[in-house]
Amino acid sequence: MSVLTVRAASLEALAFEQGRRTVEVAEDRLLEDLAHVQAVTGTVWDEFWSRSLLVRTARRAHERLDDETRGFVDAYAAGVRAAGIEDWQDWTSLGVFAVHHALFGSLGHHLWRRHAARVLGPDAARALAQEVPALSGSNAWVVGGRRSADGAPLIGADPHRIVTVPSVYQRVHLVAGDADVDVVGLTFPGVPGVQHFGHTGTVAWAITNAMADTQRLVDVEADTPRDVVEGVSVTADGPVVLERPDGSGVAVRSVPWLLDDLGFAALLPLLRARTTADVDAALDHWVEPVNDVLVADVDGAVLHRVAGRVPWRESSGEWSGWVVPHRRRVGPSEHAVVANHRQGGHSAALADELAPPHRGRRLHQLLASSPTLDAETGAALHADTLLLPAAHWQRRLGELAMSSEPAEVRQVRDRLLAWDGHMDAASTDAALFALVRSAVVRRLVAHPALAPLHEPSDDPWTGPEELFAPWLRPEPRVALALDRWLEDPTAASPLLTSFDLDCTLLAALREVAPSVGDVGPWGDVHTFTTPDGEVLRLGGDDGCVLSTSSLPGLDDRVWRGPVARLVWSLGDRSRSRWTVPDETDVWAAGSTSPLEEDLA
Known part of the structure; x- marks a missing residue:
């Protein structure tokens, strides 16, 4: 997919055009994701998705949106329908976002740990403990202005997921003149605005998965009280996703289920953000997945924060309240690295096990040996082998x-x-x-x-x-x-x-x-x-x-x-660089393309 540039007068008109134009350039991707939302893929996914009741969560989260955000999301859906995908509901974009993150939490990891402990014993299971191979791999870094060639901060990132062509991420340039919005970034086709990676000209942000444990498996006995919601057994802890013939099974407690919230209230504040403080405030609305976020602006303010709702886990495994998000200012002569790894005391509140430290250590080495970076030399860090x-x-x-x-x-x-x-x-x-x-x-x-x-x-x-x-x-x-x-x-x-x-x-x-x-x-x-x-x-x-x-x-x-690779330049956005797997030659070489050429 090439860069999708959308221009409109207002935010709702922008959302409508983004939805309509996305069908033009990524119809197959939208139809595939819609099939996952509707649970008509003909695979084992359909039962898992249906039993998770995530469509119900998406609908309820849509109902709870503030009027302006709901209007923005609904306008996107109207644009998709106007381009010919008539089954796209107003809430479907929330369902698409949930599809991309349904297996992004700790469910699979908990299943592994239970299995290893059962067949090997708890001590041996701990010896095998390592974060989920399916979740780690992403890197992000930031350097303060004194570490860059032009005196302004630089942010680099390379999110990792299952590689597909077309990519799971779509590169977009969104401009709403009357709303003073001009953003380049990455979005999931089917979701309006930009989410994890964006640059508004004066502030930019990038993320990695913080590996937070936001799901809990709860054993359900045959006589456990339950209701039936849309044909699915539901206990006080959540939907019974794994159910045995004798009526016992496993319920999954998750944050979106508890809150009926998928974090879409952050979308418009991110589009309007002009400073690091604006992005920080926008991300207070974020729910899941929990991310390590690096933010920097043209005035040199640099922030590392954890964004998302993380349950406080007691030693018994029970949840009680929420973890206070970690925040750290990064000085003009400093750098920060987030690579799904353990970073300090705050990591213990996120999860018991995080990714191995090797990528984080290597990026620290590379950044420490590079006193001055520009967008091109920063992008080269992501090709290190x-x-x-x-x-x-x-x-x-x-x-x-x-x-x-x-x-x-x-x-x-x-x-x-x-x-x-x-x-x-x-x-x-x-x-x-x-x-x-x-x-x-x-x-x-x-x-x-x-x-x-x-x-x-x-x-x-x-x-x-x-x-x-x-x-x-x-x-x-x-x-x-x-x-x-x-x-x-x-x-x-x-x-x-x-x-x-x-x-x-x-x-x-x-x-x-x-x-x-x-x-x-x-x-x-x-x-x-x-x-x-x-x-x-x-x-x-x-x-x-x-x-x-x-x-x-x-x-x-x-x-x-890596399903994308980017470096955001705060000194001059046009000098930024990026790529997705669709640019097969550039991507396979571990390289990036100049953003200026892609937007020309």
């Missing part, structure tokens, strides 16, 4: 007793020790490392200590293996945990008493050695195929800033990665 955990692998491999091993096995180890740790698409050593890692993962997952993870979940429900596969596959979990075990062997206790990690590493080297001559570049196997059959050769890896996720031990192809 250094895999920090590689050093822990190399240290452990270097400690192995290899004197009795065949020469071909020692050569594999020596190549990995000499490797620079970069997961470049052209690197054969990166591909060799990935082969060894996959061999280790397969052996560990097959070991009797971990093999029970392959048992079916104890939450029988139509198709959970398909819908929740990114959360319930043990291989990606073990691959992520491996990095931590190699850095700190005590983190795997008591699992390390069950298997010998050194023996597993040696066995993997022996397995890979005979085929080492056939190993090609990493980009030959680390690929993404577009709908028209174009095969993109990608660098990066899950732990790199260029986070292109595959499934170690299963499949090296990329299924998740």
